Amino acid sequence: MxxxxxxxxxxxxxxxxxxxxxxxxxxxxxPPTSASTGSDGETDKLLAILAHLGGIFFGFIPALVLYLVKKDSPGWVLESVREALNWQITVIIASFACFLLSFILIGIFLFWVLLIANLVLCILAAVKTGDQVVYRYPFALRLIK
Incomplete structure (x- = not known):
């Protein structure tokens, strides 16, 4: 035997x-299957990171899509996606203000500052989200509650 x-x-x-x-x-x-090893946690973490990094290239669209997908499942992922969406809405409003100010030439400078701030803060948020921490953007309008 x-x-x-x-x-x-x-x-x-x-x-x-x-x-x-x-x-x-x-x-x-x-052997453990993928469902028992926490792949849902990894998927959620990836979606939250995607919400932040997607804003660099595609604006508010990735955060909006992920917010609509995750809005019925509360947790840190929903909070992170909501924060990314609020930040991207703030960037859109600030970009419009820069466009209006570009007629007096200061808006051109402010637009580049806004792009660099968006890049840096989105990367910082993605890194913090990788540790499953909800990153709060320092000066975002919190329109989506």
Whole structure:
């Protein structure tokens, strides 16, 4: 007779395997599946990071789509996506203000400052979100509650 866990030879009278300690007659331990290893947590973390980084390239669209997908499941992911959406709405409003101010030439400078701030803060938010921390943008309008 052999152990179902490690394959070592065992006696029929043994209750446990002498090599691995597994109970004799118990089914072998099955390897964990992707559902039991926390892949949902990793997927949620990836979606939250995507909401922040997507704002650099596509504006508010990724954050809005992910907010609509996650709005019925409360948690840190929803809070992070909501914060990213609020930030991107703030960037849109500030961009419009820069456009209006560009007629007196200061808006051109402010537009570049806004783009750099968006880049830096979105990357910082994505890094913090990787640690499953909800990043609060320092000067975002919180229109979506």
């Amino acid at each position: 052999f152990c179902s866990s490690c394959g070592a030879p065992i006696q029929e009278s043994d209750a446990f395997c002498g090599k691995c300690g597994a109970k004799v007659g118990a089914p072998a331990a099955t």
